[in-house]
Amino acid sequence: MSEVDLFVTCLADQLYPGIGAATARVLEGAGCAVAFPAGQTCCGQVAFNGGYRDEARAMARRFLDAFEGNSPVVAPSGSCAEMVRRWYPVLFRDDPLLLARARSLAARTFELSEFLVRVLRKTDLGAVFDCTATYHSSCRGLRGLGLLEEPLELLRSVRGLRLVELRGYDECCGFGGLFSVKFSALSGAMLASKLDAIESSGAEIVVGTDASCLMHIAGGLARRGSKVRTMHLAEVLSRE
Amino acid sequence: MSSGLPPRIDMVGNSERALADDTLQAQLRVAMPGSRASRSAAATEVPEWEELRSAAARIKDRALAHLDDYLVQLESRFTAAGGVVHWAQDASEARSIVAAIAREQGARLAVKGKSMTTEEIDLNPALEAAGIRVVETDLGEYVAQLAGERPSHLIAPIVHKPASAVADLFTEKLGVPRYERPEDLARAARTVLRSEFLSADIGITGANFAIAETGTLVIVENEGNIRLATSIPRTHVAVMGIEKVIPTLADASVFLRLLARSGTGQRASVYVSMITGPRRGDEHDGPRELHLVVVDNGRTRLLADPALREALRCIRCGACQNACPVYGLSGGHAYDAVYAGPIGSVLTPAMEGLPRAAELPFASTLCGACADACPVKIDLPGMLLELRAGAAREGLTKPLDRLFARAWAAVMGSPARLTAAGRVGRLLQRLVVRQGRIERLPYPASGWTAHRSAPPLAPVSFREWWQRRVRAGSDRSAGGVR
Numbered sequence: 127m128s129e130v131d132l133f134v135t136c137l138a139d140q141l142y143p144g145i146g147a148a149t150a151r152v153l154e155g156a157g158c159a160v161a162f163p164a165g166q167t168c169c170g171q172v173a174f175n176g177g178y179r180d181e182a183r184a185m186a187r188r189f190l191d192a193f194e195g196n197s198p199v200v201a202p203s204g205s206c207a208e209m210v211r212r213w214y215p216v217l218f219r220d221d222p223l224l225l226a227r228a229r230s231l232a233a234r235t236f237e238l239s240e241f242l243v244r245v246l247r248k249t250d251l252g253a254v255f256d257c258t259a260t261y262h263s264s265c266r267g268l269r270g271l272g273l274l275e276e277p278l279e280l281l282r283s284v285r286g287l288r289l290v291e292l293r294g295y296d297e298c299c300g301f302g303g304l305f306s307v308k309f310s311a312l313s314g315a316m317l318a319s320k321l322d323a324i325e326s327s328g329a330e331i332v333v334g335t336d337a338s339c340l341m342h343i344a345g346g347l348a349r350r351g352s353k354v355r356t357m358h359l360a361e362v363l364s365r366e
Numbered sequence: 367m368s369s370g371l372p373p374r375i376d377m378v379g380n381s382e383r384a385l386a387d388d389t390l391q392a393q394l395r396v397a398m399p400g401s402r403a404s405r406s407a408a409a410t411e412v413p414e415w416e417e418l419r420s421a422a423a424r425i426k427d428r429a430l431a432h433l434d435d436y437l438v439q440l441e442s443r444f445t446a447a448g449g450v451v452h453w454a455q456d457a458s459e460a461r462s463i464v465a466a467i468a469r470e471q472g473a474r475l476a477v478k479g480k481s482m483t484t485e486e487i488d489l490n491p492a493l494e495a496a497g498i499r500v501v502e503t504d505l506g507e508y509v510a511q512l513a514g515e516r517p518s519h520l521i522a523p524i525v526h527k528p529a530s531a532v533a534d535l536f537t538e539k540l541g542v543p544r545y546e547r548p549e550d551l552a553r554a555a556r557t558v559l560r561s562e563f564l565s566a567d568i569g570i571t572g573a574n575f576a577i578a579e580t581g582t583l584v585i586v587e588n589e590g591n592i593r594l595a596t597s598i599p600r601t602h603v604a605v606m607g608i609e610k611v612i613p614t615l616a617d618a619s620v621f622l623r624l625l626a627r628s629g630t631g632q633r634a635s636v637y638v639s640m641i642t643g644p645r646r647g648d649e650h651d652g653p654r655e656l657h658l659v660v661v662d663n664g665r666t667r668l669l670a671d672p673a674l675r676e677a678l679r680c681i682r683c684g685a686c687q688n689a690c691p692v693y694g695l696s697g698g699h700a701y702d703a704v705y706a707g708p709i710g711s712v713l714t715p716a717m718e719g720l721p722r723a724a725e726l727p728f729a730s731t732l733c734g735a736c737a738d739a740c741p742v743k744i745d746l747p748g749m750l751l752e753l754r755a756g757a758a759r760e761g762l763t764k765p766l767d768r769l770f771a772r773a774w775a776a777v778m779g780s781p782a783r784l785t786a787a788g789r790v791g792r793l794l795q796r797l798v799v800r801q802g803r804i805e806r807l808p809y810p811a812s813g814w815t816a817h818r819s820a821p822p823l824a825p826v827s828f829r830e831w832w833q834r835r836v837r838a839g840s841d842r843s844a845g846g847v848r
Contacts, residue, residue: 134828136778140788141821143828143847150832162832167778173771175732177754177763181775188779216748269734298691302731304767307813309729311382314817315695316731345818348803 128246130158131193133201133210133235136168137337145337148360149202149238155364156248165192171209174217175303183217190214190227198245199235202360203336204267207237212270237267238360239335243276249283255365256286259357260329262320262343264336265298277335277359284362292332293323301342317346324354335359372718377725380700381692390526390697397525398694404631405685405739412627422624423743425617426679429578429609430669436578436611437660443581447643449656454487460661461492464570464603467657468498471601473567477559479585479592480504481572482520482682483605483661486704486717489570500570501562503591505555512539518698518706520684521629526697559591569595569653573606574681575621576658579614581642583658586625588636596639602653604641608665609678621681624741629683664717673752677712679742686736686746692729701726708736708746715753724762727753766810781829791823 130153134146150160170185189210193199201207214228242248261281267273281289300306300316307313320343324332332347332354334340344356384390409415429436441451452467454460468476476498478484490500490511502511506523509532510516517523524532529548537544542554571592575584583604585592596602612618626632645652668674687693687707698706703714703723711726727750736746757763758771777787798804804820806812814820824847831847 136784139828140784140791140823143824143826143831146828147831147847162829164781164829167781167784168774170775170778172774175751175754176767176771177727177751177756177758178768178771178775179755179758181771184775185778213751216751265731265733265735269738296735298731298733298735300691300731302733304770305728305731307810309378309381309692310813310816311385312692312695312729313731315385316691317817341821342818345814345820348819349805349817 129197131197131199135203135206145358148364151364163192169209200241204237208266208270210235239277249279253363254285258288259331260292260327262334264339375702377729381696384696384700401688408627408631439578447581452659454661457487460487465496475566476500476568477566477595479571479595563594566599568601569599573604576611583641585639586635601655603657605659628685628741668716685739689735689739712749724757
């Protein structure tokens with residue numbers, strides 16, 4: 127049984143613990159022994175994207191300590207996984223010791239669908255879910271980690287799930303972290319066209335791999351009074 | 367203007383005004399998806415597209431690493447072919463050089479080919495002040511000039527303008543009937559421009575590439591106006607940034623393929639002019655004098671910064687603008703600078719200073735569509751992040767942002783603090799949660815609730831649930847989670 131460290135992400139921890147629980151169950155169902163390193167908090171992406179590198183480095187250092195072991199680190203978020211993999215080495219580029227640790231952590235950090243399909247080579251986890259669903263590919267997962275086929279393959283293996291295409295699937299939903307607050311109108315306009323595409327897809331459920339984008343989309347759907355619901359990929363895959 | 371500093375670019379306000387402009391929105395909704403689709407189709411057609419991009423990036427990096435050598439080689443070959451090279455440290459020096467050449471020629475009329483570098487150095491007003499009439503001859507640039515506007519896009523200068531507005535403008539400025547069809551509008555412009563070409567004393571263009579080994583200027587266009595501007599007038603002056611030099615003629619073949627497909631989705635540009643020296647004794651056409659003005663204007667600042675140097679690979683194709691969802695909704699003018707869109711948000715701080723341009727690097731979701739479209743693989747999101755860090759370091763971000771980042775880092779400083787903050791948050795949110803949602807939050811979080819509901823903190827956090835689960839030994843007795 128392979129051991130895995132769950133990096134739940136601060137958003138799932140505080141706002142969507144169900145996503146964390148589903149991720150743990152999916153990983154266990156795939157034959158992993160899941161540990162939750164209790165020292166983890168936030169990867170620091172919020173501060174990093176805001177330009178506050180000292181604050182981001184402090185959080186990243188804590189993260190390096192929390193995930194000190196050798197197990198793969200799996201997150202239900204492409205954007206947080208990309209933060210560790212791609213940007214931790216940038217954060218520590220002037221500190222050779224921390225850089226080495228950051229690189230080694232980067233090499234064993236994965237987004238959930240990436241880990242299931244590319245590392246464990248599993249696409250059918252036995253999930254059953256009778257619904258019509260579409261998939262929103264979050265930008266950091268799609269372009270940062272190159273993930274598109276992995277989540278789609280997992281969804282295609284869910285019994286009863288009818289997958290429909292999302293127009294403009296590779297367009298950003300407009301979240302962008304603090305962008306959604308600072309450039310509220312632009313973000314709202316980007317969200318509106320994403321919601322239009324989702325509603326015209328005919329799906330009952332929009333599935334994503336990032337709680338942050340799902341939070342954005344769910345908030346927009348709720349504000350519109352839409353019947354479409356959002357679900358994280360892990361929540362779909364843990365349906366039996 | 368008592369402070370002497372130009373006002374800060376208000377990207378937030380400008381983009382809000384752009385979103386409220388129905389004409390602009392209608393125009394962008396038509397134009398932007400089309401240009402994205404044609405680039406994507408043109409790129410997909412080339413099996414070795416990714417290899418081409420990597421090759422182009424490598425060539426540019428080599429050219430930039432030895433820029434001093436290549437520029438000196440270019441100067442010597444360009445001079446040997448009979449041209450004159452001028453060096454300009456900044457925009458004002460570049461303007462003076464061009465104005466001096468025009469004055470020496472006794473020029474009265476200058477025809478211009480499309481050139482972003484001359485926009486960057488704000489050349490036209492300087493020439494007009496020197497008594498020289500300047501006529502833009504690229505159709506889009508001509509329209510922009512008549513309208514008194516700045517181009518809003520690197521290769522589609524009036525992408526913001528519907529044809530009906532051009533029809534009105536031509537009727538007003540050229541006294542022609544109100545033509546509806548674009549081809550009639552083009553014909554009206556051509557009639558005016560043809561006579562300007564024939565009487566012009568000087569032709570001014572940019573240059574897409576300058577080949578060091580041969581001293582050749584490579585200029586790409588679709589309308590033929592640059593061919594005319596570089597062959598009819600007595601004098602041709604080309605203005606380009608220092609980063610336009612490439613080592614060899616063979617290198618140009620890589621860029622010509624990438625540029626046309628990335629910019630307009632064409633397989634090749636309609637005209638590619640390769641100019642080596644002015645007219646020779648036995649030739650029948652071409653200018654008698656050829657000048658090249660090589661401009662720095664902030665570029666060596668980028669060159670000196672390892673984190674931003676890559677931006678100098680840019681070949682000004684406009685693919686990042688077309689790909690960018692922020693550009694697609696706000697239009698180029700919202701950036702209030704010569705270079706708009708993702709690459710503009712990197713170049714403008716270098717040219718006009720980060721204090722003026724500090725908001726631009728934040729006008730992005732970092733979605734990465736720009737970097738994917740870039741034919742020379744510039745890591746645009748990475749550079750925007752570097753510039754954000756620069757803005758934070760120089761105290762150019764809002765105090766509230768800084769406070770937020772510090773508070774966030776403090777809360778995330780230990781699991782105990784996070785748990786404590788979560789408890790406080792769950793108490794406080796009782797004031798705002800209605801039916802399991804939050805519809806209104808105070809400033810600055812009101813930016814979120816303006817367009818979407820917010821979720822409340824979960825009654826039980828994941829870490830609390832996990833502890834219970836571990837203690838209970840099973841999911842069931844740990845209880846459910848939301």
